[in-house]
Structures are given as C-alpha cells and as structure tokens.
Amino acid sequence: MAKFFGNLWAVVGVGTILALGLLFGHMGGLGNAKGWMTFLHVLVGIMWIGHLYYFNFTQIPTMPKIPAELKPAVSKYIAPEALFWFRWGAAFTVLTGLLVAWLSNYLVEALTLQDGVRSIGIGMWLALIMAFNVWFIIWPNQKKALGIVEADADTKAKAATTAMMFSRTNTLLSIPMLLCMVMHNLGGAF
Numbered sequence: 668m669a670k671f672f673g674n675l676w677a678v679v680g681v682g683t684i685l686a687l688g689l690l691f692g693h694m695g696g697l698g699n700a701k702g703w704m705t706f707l708h709v710l711v712g713i714m715w716i717g718h719l720y721y722f723n724f725t726q727i728p729t730m731p732k733i734p735a736e737l738k739p740a741v742s743k744y745i746a747p748e749a750l751f752w753f754r755w756g757a758a759f760t761v762l763t764g765l766l767v768a769w770l771s772n773y774l775v776e777a778l779t780l781q782d783g784v785r786s787i788g789i790g791m792w793l794a795l796i797m798a799f800n801v802w803f804i805i806w807p808n809q810k811k812a813l814g815i816v817e818a819d820a821d822t823k824a825k826a827a828t829t830a831m832m833f834s835r836t837n838t839l840l841s842i843p844m845l846l847c848m849v850m851h852n853l854g855g856a857f
C-alpha cells in the first residue's frame with residue numbers, strides 16, 4: 668500500500684480511471700463536451716489557484732522565519748517545482764476556460780461583456796489579467812529572484828518584491844474572479 672501511495676502518478680492514474688468510469692458509465696461519455704471540458708477547466712484551475720494560495724498563504728509568510736542556511740531548500744528546490752505547476756496550470760486554465768466559453772456559444776459575447784454573459788465575462792477578464800501577470804511578470808521576476816537566470820543582488824531583491832506584489836494582486840483578483848465563475852450557473856448571471 669505504501670508503495671502505491673508513494674507513487675503520485677499511480678494515485679493520479681487511479682483517480683482518473685474512477686472519473687472516466689463515472690463519465691462513461693453514467694454521464695454520457697464524451698458527448699457532453701461542455702461538461703467534461705468544464706471539469707478539466709476546474710481541475711487545472713485548482714492546480715493554478717492552489718499554487719497561488721500556497722505561495723501567498725504558506726511560502727511568502729514563512730520565508731522570513733526560515734534560518735538563512737535552510738532557505739536554499741525552498742528557493743532552489745520547492746519554489747521552482749511549484750512555479751512549474753503554477754504557470755502551466757494557468758496556461759491550461761485559460762485554454763480550457765476559453766474552450767468552455769466557445770462550446771457555450773458565448774465566447775465573443777462574454778469577452779465584450781454583453782447582457783446575460785457579463786458576469787462570466789468579468790470573471791474571464793479577471794482570470795486573463797491574472798494569467799498575463801503569471802507568465803509575463805511573476806515568472807520572469809521569479810527567475811531572477813530564485814537565481815534561475817543571472818542577476819546581481821539588487822536586481823534579485825527588486826524582482827522578488829515585484830513578483831510578490833503581482834502574486835498578491837492575483838490573490839486579490841482571484842476572489843471576485845471565482846465568484847463570477849461559480850455564480851454564472853447558480854443564478855448570478857447578469
């Protein structure tokens with residue numbers, strides 16, 4: 668048992684098989700494209716926002732309390748790995764989210780904030796701004812701050828502050844963004 672649970676990909680594989688069993692056994696299989704695409708969307712969305720909250724609620728507040736000689740464990744090993752799942756989670760959330768909107772026949776209407784799909788459109792724009800921040804501000808600055816690319820001490824410190832501020836901005840935006848995502852189907856569409 669410990670061997671099975673020690674293997675992340677075996678665990679993820681079994682979870683996937685159970686989900687596929689339910690999907691094909693009881694939920695119409697691949698016929699309900701909007702359904703399973705939304706499922707994939709929420710799954711990768713959790714990967715993204717889960718890591719955003721890990722950075723903001725756990726890593727950033729704890730770093731100052733870690734003794735200097737132990738900090739490299741976070742900056743050299745944990746943070747680069749977390750940033751991998753974080754930024755690719757963001758990319759796939761955007762892709763699947765846009766596909767869900769397209770399958771719902773309101774992609775352009777939502778992005779232009781038209782009546783009835785304005786709420787989901789606002790959520791989509793907030794998430795698009797967040798994804799832009801991830802790929803074009805947080806990740807390039809984190810690469811400098813963590814020493815993945817060469818930078819002097821001053822540039823590193825500035826890059827760390829910029830990454831932190833935009834990461835906090837995304838935490839702020841994630842709250843109304845998620846409200847728009849969830850409420851669109853639950854009586855909150857406007």
Ligand code: HEM
Nearest residue numbers: 709712713760761764765767768791794795848849851852
């Ligand atoms: C640019 C990025 C995103 C786009 C384009 C997008 C788009 C969409 C669309 C079109 C829907 C379907 C609404 C409907 O039922 O008609 C949706 C639902 C949803 N999205 Fe997103 N989204 C994005 C980011 C996120 C993120 C970061 C999360 C965080 C986990 C998220 C979580 C959800 C949830 C929970 C639902 C509701 C599923 C349901 O109850 O049917 N989305 N999104």
